[in-house]
Amino acid sequence: MNKITEDDIRYIAELSKLELTNDEVEKFRNELSAIIGYVEQLGDADLDSEDVTHQVSGLVNRMREDEVADRNGADNSLQRVSKQELLDNTANATNSGYIQVDRVL
Amino acid sequence: MSLNELVATHQDQVTVSATIEAALSAVDDDPYNAVIASLANRARERVKIVGKQLEQGKSLRLAGVPVVVKDNYLTFGAETTAASNMLKGFNAPYQSTVVERLEAEGAIMVAKANLDAFAHGSSTENSDFGPTTNPVDETRVPGGSSGGSAAAVAGNIAPVALGSDTGGSIRLPASFCGVVGYKPSYGLVSRSGVVAMASSTDVMGPLTKTVADTALILDIIAGQDRLDGTTIQRGSDDYTQTDSDKPLKIGVVKEFMGDGVNPEVKQVITNQLDALSNAGHELVDISLPSTELALACYYIVVPAEISSNLARYDGVRFGHHTDSAKSLEEFYKHSRSEGFGDEAKRRIMIGNYVLSSGYYDAYYKKAQQARTKLTNDFEAALDTVDILAGPVAPTPAFKFGENTQDPLQMYLADVLTVGASLAGLPAMSVPAGETKTAELPVGLQLIGRHNDDVTVLKAGRVIEEVNQ
Numbered sequence: 001m002n003k004i005t006e007d008d009i010r011y012i013a014e015l016s017k018l019e020l021t022n023d024e025v026e027k028f029r030n031e032l033s034a035i036i037g038y039v040e041q042l043g044d045a046d047l048d049s050e051d052v053t054h055q056v057s058g059l060v061n062r063m064r065e066d067e068v069a070d071r072n073g074a075d076n077s078l079q080r081v082s083k084q085e086l087l088d089n090t091a092n093a094t095n096s097g098y099i100q101v102d103r104v105l
Numbered sequence: 106m107s108l109n110e111l112v113a114t115h116q117d118q119v120t121v122s123a124t125i126e127a128a129l130s131a132v133d134d135d136p137y138n139a140v141i142a143s144l145a146n147r148a149r150e151r152v153k154i155v156g157k158q159l160e161q162g163k164s165l166r167l168a169g170v171p172v173v174v175k176d177n178y179l180t181f182g183a184e185t186t187a188a189s190n191m192l193k194g195f196n197a198p199y200q201s202t203v204v205e206r207l208e209a210e211g212a213i214m215v216a217k218a219n220l221d222a223f224a225h226g227s228s229t230e231n232s233d234f235g236p237t238t239n240p241v242d243e244t245r246v247p248g249g250s251s252g253g254s255a256a257a258v259a260g261n262i263a264p265v266a267l268g269s270d271t272g273g274s275i276r277l278p279a280s281f282c283g284v285v286g287y288k289p290s291y292g293l294v295s296r297s298g299v300v301a302m303a304s305s306t307d308v309m310g311p312l313t314k315t316v317a318d319t320a321l322i323l324d325i326i327a328g329q330d331r332l333d334g335t336t337i338q339r340g341s342d343d344y345t346q347t348d349s350d351k352p353l354k355i356g357v358v359k360e361f362m363g364d365g366v367n368p369e370v371k372q373v374i375t376n377q378l379d380a381l382s383n384a385g386h387e388l389v390d391i392s393l394p395s396t397e398l399a400l401a402c403y404y405i406v407v408p409a410e411i412s413s414n415l416a417r418y419d420g421v422r423f424g425h426h427t428d429s430a431k432s433l434e435e436f437y438k439h440s441r442s443e444g445f446g447d448e449a450k451r452r453i454m455i456g457n458y459v460l461s462s463g464y465y466d467a468y469y470k471k472a473q474q475a476r477t478k479l480t481n482d483f484e485a486a487l488d489t490v491d492i493l494a495g496p497v498a499p500t501p502a503f504k505f506g507e508n509t510q511d512p513l514q515m516y517l518a519d520v521l522t523v524g525a526s527l528a529g530l531p532a533m534s535v536p537a538g539e540t541k542t543a544e545l546p547v548g549l550q551l552i553g554r555h556n557d558d559v560t561v562l563k564a565g566r567v568i569e570e571v572n573q
Contacts, residue, residue, distance in 0.1 A: 004458075013454065016453045017419075017441050018445070018454070019442045020442070036459075039401040041398070042398060043471065045398055047474040050475070053477045053480060056529030057337050059337065080199055081198040086198055086422075089422070090421065091426050104433055
């Protein structure tokens with residue numbers, strides 16, 4: 001069985017953009033070890049000849065016309081929400097219709 | 106009273122208002138913490154609109170029907186939080202397709218239902234709004250993650266509640282609370298406007314008191330939606346036609362009746378199957394050998410999708426954001442660490458682990474192969490019978506705190522429901538009876554062919570008739 005180490009947890013937390021305390025690292029190490037240990041039973045199953053399943057509905061690409069929809073149209077318009085309505089849910093500062101964040105670089 | 110009978114009592118604003126005011130009182134008096142927000146103001150506005158439509162002679166199939174909506178559906182009239190601190194304060198700029206379709210037929214949303222935060226859980230104990238209690242026995246959980254929805258129907262707050270089912274989240278609480286819970290075929294009902302968990306298995310569906318009421322709701326919400334590219338064409342023109350004239354050939358899944366299933370649950374299911382046999386239906390033993398792989402497969406595929414879907418919560422555009430960050434990187438990390446609960450963190454990390462470089466082939470690819478095997482097993486079994494049957498869950502409703510210390514133990518509650526989710530098949534929990542000792546409800550699970558939902562509904566009606 002693959003043993004999950006503290007370093008593994010710290011690495012996954014970094015990938016997950018989560019900050020963990022030392023106690024949390026130990027707690028999640030124990031819990032994830034049990035869960036990963038459980039799912040590892042798949043390793044014993046003979047599955048090499050099976051295809052992979054990505055989706056189960058069998059749908060292939062569904063196309064639509066690339067046209068501007070009327071936001072106030074009666075139907076479930078794709079454009080029914082204004083930019084301002086979307087911005088209303090950000091607690092960050094906005095500037096000229098954009099969200100302002102700290103410098104990236 | 107059936108939904109059709111209720112609708113027939115609504116001729117104008119006065120009659121609709123009486124029903125909705127009674128529902129809003131029940132919402133206010135909710136003793137189960139089934140609901141976490143009232144939609145009273147908007148519901149009263151809707152009463153006026155629906156009343157006017159009726160007075161103009163408009164025919165509405167759900168005129169004045171009160172509906173409780175799981176709080177991971179985007180709705181107007183209150184915040185949409187998915188019962189998480191991460192989304193507290195979020196006001197939906199548009200409504201989910203399912204809610205829009207119900208409102209177009211005159212339904213009135215009265216409250217938002219409690220759930221395990223982000224629908225991660227099997228008991229509704231993992232809600233940032235506190236747990237919901239089971240109306241049948243308030244020392245026990247209602248099941249999850251649609252526990253508030255099931256409790257709202259079982260506790261007579263509303264005749265219809267909406268839930269979502271990713272691995273059993275409609276069927277499990279329906280079984281624990283003794284109501285009908287329906288998970289449609291994958292793709293039959295639009296996911297647009299519902300907080301995403303695992304996009305390849307998420308399905309929206311109703312919880313009601315009877316199969317006929319479920320069929321009516323499904324008939325209104327089913328079908329393609331241009332806002333959800335994964336929606337499929339309806340398999341039936343009319344899901345309310347659920348009368349069946351010929352006996353059913355029912356496949357009893359051997360692996361669903363194994364040693365891990367509580368003997369009292371097994372007894373209720375056996376009695377139910379005997380009753381069906383006595384009524385002239387044919388029982389056939391069926392083996393689904395890959396059932397033993399289903400839960401392991403599920404807890405790889407679903408966390409992988411969760412880790413991707415929950416990457417959007419960065420604190421920038423919406424959702425909780427931190428007040429203590431010195432850089433953008435810290436802003437992301439603090440916002441996510443403060444906003445997510447332990448279960449979301451756990452699932453995000455499992456997902457990122459199984460998808461990470463070096464582990465992908467060993468876990469994720471293997472799980473996708475297991476998913477193929479499982480789907481093929483189901484298809485082969487369903488080629489020989491009309492419907493598959495077995496228990497929904499290995500136990501009846503458990504007590505609060507019984508499984509919260511051990512996440513893996515909690516995951517095992519889903520062991521019999523995840524198979525149909527991974528294979529995208531329609532599945533339902535129908536009340537089958539009560540356990541002998543504690544008199545707790547047990548649901549019979551029915552599983553049908555993909556996009557053959559009408560057969561599952563017909564079988565559900567048969568069970569109700571046998572049990573009358």
